[in-house]
Amino acid sequence: MTFNNEMGARLWRLAIWVFIGFFIINLVGIIAAVVVDSFGTSWFNSWLPGGFTTGWYRQAWSEFQLGGVLLVTFEVAGAVLLGSALLGVPAAYALARRDFPGKRFVMLIFVLPLIIPPFTYGIPLASVLYQFGLGGTLTGVILANLMPSVPFVIFILVPFIEQIDPRVEAAARVFGAGTWALLRTVMVPLLVPGILAALLLVLVRTIGMFELTFLTAGPGSQTLVVELYYSVFAAGMRASQSIDAMAVIYMATSLICLVIALRFVDPTQIVGRAKRTTH
Amino acid sequence: MQNMVLTPPVPERVRLSQRLARRGFDVTTLLLLPALLFVMVLFVYPAIYGLWLSLHPMNGGGWLANYTAFFSDPYTYDTIFTTLKLAIPVTLVNLLISVPIALRVRHMRYQRMLTTILIIPVTLGTVLTAQGMLNYLGPLGWFNRVLMLLGIIHDPVRLVHDFTGVFLSQIVGGFPFCFMLVLSYVTGIDPSLESAAAMLGAGPFARFRHIILPLLGAGLAITFCLAFVQAFAVFPSAVLLGAPSGPTRVIAIAAFHAAYEEYDYSMGSAVAIIMGAVQIIVVMLVMKASSLLYRGPVAGGKG
Numbered sequence: 338m339t340f341n342n343e344m345g346a347r348l349w350r351l352a353i354w355v356f357i358g359f360f361i362i363n364l365v366g367i368i369a370a371v372v373v374d375s376f377g378t379s380w381f382n383s384w385l386p387g388g389f390t391t392g393w394y395r396q397a398w399s400e401f402q403l404g405g406v407l408l409v410t411f412e413v414a415g416a417v418l419l420g421s422a423l424l425g426v427p428a429a430y431a432l433a434r435r436d437f438p439g440k441r442f443v444m445l446i447f448v449l450p451l452i453i454p455p456f457t458y459g460i461p462l463a464s465v466l467y468q469f470g471l472g473g474t475l476t477g478v479i480l481a482n483l484m485p486s487v488p489f490v491i492f493i494l495v496p497f498i499e500q501i502d503p504r505v506e507a508a509a510r511v512f513g514a515g516t517w518a519l520l521r522t523v524m525v526p527l528l529v530p531g532i533l534a535a536l537l538l539v540l541v542r543t544i545g546m547f548e549l550t551f552l553t554a555g556p557g558s559q560t561l562v563v564e565l566y567y568s569v570f571a572a573g574m575r576a577s578q579s580i581d582a583m584a585v586i587y588m589a590t591s592l593i594c595l596v597i598a599l600r601f602v603d604p605t606q607i608v609g610r611a612k613r614t615t616h
Numbered sequence: 617m618q619n620m621v622l623t624p625p626v627p628e629r630v631r632l633s634q635r636l637a638r639r640g641f642d643v644t645t646l647l648l649l650p651a652l653l654f655v656m657v658l659f660v661y662p663a664i665y666g667l668w669l670s671l672h673p674m675n676g677g678g679w680l681a682n683y684t685a686f687f688s689d690p691y692t693y694d695t696i697f698t699t700l701k702l703a704i705p706v707t708l709v710n711l712l713i714s715v716p717i718a719l720r721v722r723h724m725r726y727q728r729m730l731t732t733i734l735i736i737p738v739t740l741g742t743v744l745t746a747q748g749m750l751n752y753l754g755p756l757g758w759f760n761r762v763l764m765l766l767g768i769i770h771d772p773v774r775l776v777h778d779f780t781g782v783f784l785s786q787i788v789g790g791f792p793f794c795f796m797l798v799l800s801y802v803t804g805i806d807p808s809l810e811s812a813a814a815m816l817g818a819g820p821f822a823r824f825r826h827i828i829l830p831l832l833g834a835g836l837a838i839t840f841c842l843a844f845v846q847a848f849a850v851f852p853s854a855v856l857l858g859a860p861s862g863p864t865r866v867i868a869i870a871a872f873h874a875a876y877e878e879y880d881y882s883m884g885s886a887v888a889i890i891m892g893a894v895q896i897i898v899v900m901l902v903m904k905a906s907s908l909l910y911r912g913p914v915a916g917g918k919g
Contacts, residue, residue: 346820353720356713361733364788366758367748368736374751382756428651430644437640443652450659452842452899454849456868457892458659461666464881465658468665484658487651545741547852552876566743569750569856577751584747588740595739599732 368588375581397582400575401564409475410560410590413550414543416479417486418536424483425490426532430524432491433498447488455485455548463552473555481553482543489542490535497531530601537598544591561587670886682886692887695867696894702779702854702866703847706786710794711840718798719828723807731799734792745785746856750776753784781857782864786847794843801835802828837906841899848895867891 375393377386397403432440450458462481463472471477509523550563559567565587568580636642673681686692721727737745753759755772763769775781805828813823851868858864871891875884 342819349716350720353717357717357730360791363752363759364733364737367745367752367788368740370751370758371744371748384758384761424651424654427647431646431648435640435642435645437645440640443648446652446655446660450655452845453892454845454895456849456851456871457888457895458663458666460871460875460881460884460888461662461669462658463875464669464885465662465665480658484655487654491651541739545739547741547743548849552872562741562743565747566852566856569743569747572750580747581751584744588744591739591741592736595735599735603728603731 371581371584371588374578375585377578380578393576393578393582394586396576397579397586400579401568401583403561403564403583403586405557406559406561406564407586407590409478409558410544412475413479413482413560414540417482417543418539420479420483421486421490421539422532422536424487425535426494426528428487429491429494430498433495434503447491450485450488451492455546456552459549459552462549466553472553473558475558477553478550478558478560481549482546484549485546486539486543490539493535493538494528494531497535498528501527534598534602537594537601541591541594541598544594561590666885667889669882670889672882674880674882682883683890685883686886686890692870695865695870696890698864699848699850699866699868700894700898702782702786702850702864703844706783706790706847707794707840707844710787710790710843711798711836713791714794714798714839715802715832715836718795718802719824722799722802727799731796734795736792737789738792738796742785742789742850742852743856745788746853749781749785749788749853749857753781776857777859779858779863782850782854785853785857786850789853790843790847793846794839797839797842798832798835801832801839804835805831833906837902840902844898844902845895848891848898867894 373386374380376389376391378388378390380386432443459481462484466472466477466481471480505523505527506519509519514522544560545562546560547562547566550560551566554560554563561583565580565583568575568583572580633642670682671679673679673685675681678684721730724730751757753775755774759775760769760772764772775784809827809831810823813827818826849868850866851872854860854864854866854869860869867887868891871884871887874880874887
């Protein structure tokens with residue numbers, strides 16, 4: 338009886354590790370296939386390409402005008418970072434510190450953009466942006482990307498601010514700090530780690546955000562991921578290696594941001610919206 | 617006389633700002649307004665405008681013309697079932713794999729390394745995963761090559777430009793997402809509850825059935841909803857990896873087709889609203905089902 342249980346437990350453990358291993362091997366395969374192809378000269382019926390070259394990167398750079406696309410991507414990301422900080426941080430502070438009638442309703446309004454998928458509200462949002470002449474412009478793309486980022490920042494920061502003791506602020510007040518001094522010398526230093534973590538997650542999300550940019554961007558306001566989608570969609574018009582070279586550039590951009598983000602935040606935070614309070 | 621002095625004088629009128637502050641409205645609360653206004657303008661207004669737009673069909677007809685058109689043509693209303701047939705199994709598979717792995721991994725030393733690896737597909741997003749899978753799972757890709765080398769198959773199996781490709785891409789992106797959420801719920805369960813059960817003689821299955829599962833119920837329901845909503849909105853991989861005119865014509869494709877290829881924003885909004893409504897119905901059913909399970913603290917007896 339004990340023997341059977343022991344065997345069962347071992348088999349179970351083995352099955353779990355086999356699955357994790359299988360998943361990671363395939364994941365590495367999917368990514369490596371793109372990277373290897375982007376450096377290959379020609380790759381048809383063999384394990385590896387016939388030869389290796391870096392020429393596809395030069396070609397992809399000029400073919401897809403990646404310089405401009407990268408510039409747009411970083412302009413959008415930068416503006417979204419700034420905007421979500423300016424709008425999100427004060428709102429998170431107010432939600433963390435005050436209880437007022439209708440707070441649940443406000444929370445509901447903030448949570449909806451996060452649980453309703455971008456495609457559902459992206460189409461009405463795009464038509465509103467076109468109505469105001471912002472559709473297809475850089476401003477429109479920035480506004481569309483800012484939309485889910487503001488609630489995202491709020492939901493990460495609210496628990497973070499709640500754990501800062503309000504008595505610290507009260508003490509500063511007692512010792513005569515004005516609002517500005519309180520903000521500058523007490524609140525900002527305490528909040529910086531949380532704001533930084535939230536903004537890094539916004540950066541990672543904005544670079545990878547496909548749907549909203551796809552629905553609102555026009556020529557000249559497409560970010561890297563949308564450009565990549567269009568080139569994969571029109572595969573056959575360009576060499577696959579050239580598309581893969583662009584994919585590697587995209588991958589490098591978002592992975593660099595991810596590595597920076599992981600220095601400050603826990604990976605589960607990228608998926609779960611808010612840091613859960615530990616018991 | 618003495619009593620009169622002790623009762624505080626009641627002023628005739630409390631100033632409005634003081635009355636508001638007492639209920640929680642003061643300058644700090646006002647910090648909320650810019651963000652609230654922003655979300656109102658860019659989320660609530662578009663949602664209402666989309667609803668209004670969908671009720672004013674571009675090609676005339678009654679105010680429900682878009683909806684009757686959608687539900688009278690099998691080519692359009694079948695997209696709901698195509699999407700459900702993809703999204704529900706994908707979500708269930710992801711959830712069912714995530715639970716045992718999260719339970720095994722929670723006390724592991726290299727947990728952070730594993731979560732770091734698993735966050736990569738979530739970060740790279742569906743477009744890049746789709747392009748990678750086109751190479752990797754294609755008829756000449758490494759996956760088919762390895763299977764042929766091992767003698768499991770003789771001819772390459774068709775994995776891309778089909779239902780299978782989209783299904784697999786949803787697992788590659790969706791499993792890490794589910795796993796992270798489940799892991800964060802599992803680590804919230806006090807391990808001493810399980811130790812107590814083990815000491816009283818409960819085997820692994822009994823511990824799971826009577827302790828973990830009830831405590832995890834609400835978390836699993838939320839994970840299911842979030843993962844389902846993502847799977848239901850699948851667009852890039854259904855176009856790039858699937859057969860967008862056939863077996864993987866999901867509802868997002870129908871919405872995109874109406875709004876951006878036929879330039880009928882009215883119909884596009886109608887499909888988007890139907891899409892949202894189906895999601896909300898599924899989410900509500902799941903939450904309702906989970907509320908029938910146990911609800912209570914997960915942190916142990918002392919509270």
